[in-house]
Amino acid sequence: MIELEAVRKTYETGIVRVDALRGVDAEIAEGEYVAVIGPSGSGKSTLMHILGCLDVPTSGSYHLAGQDVSAMTEAELAEVRNRRIGFVFQQFNLLASMPAWRNVELPLVYAGVSRPERRERALAALERVGLADRADHKPGELSGGQQQRVAVARALVTEPALLLADEPTGNLDSESTVDVLNLFDELSRLGRTIVLITHEHDVAARASRRLVVRDGNIMTAGAA
Numbered sequence: 236m237i238e239l240e241a242v243r244k245t246y247e248t249g250i251v252r253v254d255a256l257r258g259v260d261a262e263i264a265e266g267e268y269v270a271v272i273g274p275s276g277s278g279k280s281t282l283m284h285i286l287g288c289l290d291v292p293t294s295g296s297y298h299l300a301g302q303d304v305s306a307m308t309e310a311e312l313a314e315v316r317n318r319r320i321g322f323v324f325q326q327f328n329l330l331a332s333m334p335a336w337r338n339v340e341l342p343l344v345y346a347g348v349s350r351p352e353r354r355e356r357a358l359a360a361l362e363r364v365g366l367a368d369r370a371d372h373k374p375g376e377l378s379g380g381q382q383q384r385v386a387v388a389r390a391l392v393t394e395p396a397l398l399l400a401d402e403p404t405g406n407l408d409s410e411s412t413v414d415v416l417n418l419f420d421e422l423s424r425l426g427r428t429i430v431l432i433t434h435e436h437d438v439a440a441r442a443s444r445r446l447v448v449r450d451g452n453i454m455t456a457g458a459a
């Protein structure tokens with residue numbers, strides 16, 4: 236599903252050069268649930284941006300679902316992001332004025348799906364995250380954990396190849412954190428490919444494999 240080969244990312248700002256990734260090799264199979272963990276400044280966000288096709292490597296290659304995305308144009312990358320990847324962020328990024336189901340259907344609006352099909356698929360996605368009875372609630376009427384589950388439903392509504400979660404529990408209390416991590420467990424059991432970026436060890440421990448990033452390299456790939 237995911238193949239990174241000798242991926243390097245160098246940021247140059249004026250005379251300052253930072254090697255954020257220094258030749259990363261990694262493979263993630265379809266259906267795997269992998270946590271990317273490492274201290275602040277280790278290169279996790281850079282790796283997340285590359286995995287999410289928000290940025291391209293300076294050198295090296297990245298194959299996602301059989302496609303070489305490292306050589307794509309910005310327009311092609313946008314297409315891959317919209318069709319292949321479901322994003323979940325620390326901030327839920329929900330529109331406050333819209334009920335949950337309208338938030339969830341948004342990616343389908345951009346994909347040109349018809350209105351009745353959008354509603355049907357949004358409701359089905361909310362059911363999958365256990366929020367069928369909250370479809371008409373606005374974000375402000377939901378707990379943090381429930382808002383993040385709405386964001387997960389929005390990420391899944393396009394049936395992406397990859398669910399990419401960047402510190403998804405970073406804004407949640409411990410109860411909501413467990414709630415969201417239980418949902419990821421369930422999605423994983425159902426065969427979703429999940430990459431979860433975190434700096435928290437107990438969050439990473441829930442994945443079936445961990446990629447440890449340190450100083451721009453992947454140090455170990457430990458099985459559960």
Ligand code: ADP
Nearest residue numbers: 246248253255274275276277278279280281282
């Ligand atoms: P993490 O997410 O693990 O905190 P990052 O990927 O954000 O790590 O950062 C890795 C390194 O790259 C750090 O030294 C950081 O300062 C640097 N870096 C990240 N983004 C940029 C950028 N846009 N411009 C310059 N340096 C950057």
Ligand code: ADP
Nearest residue numbers: 280284289322323324325326327328401402405
């Ligand atoms: P942080 O980890 O600093 O709290 P976020 O997790 O919200 O920030 O976002 C991480 C990165 O992903 C940011 O660089 C941001 O530009 C990008 N990003 C955030 N939200 C979206 C979005 N809805 N679509 C695409 N990219 C996003």
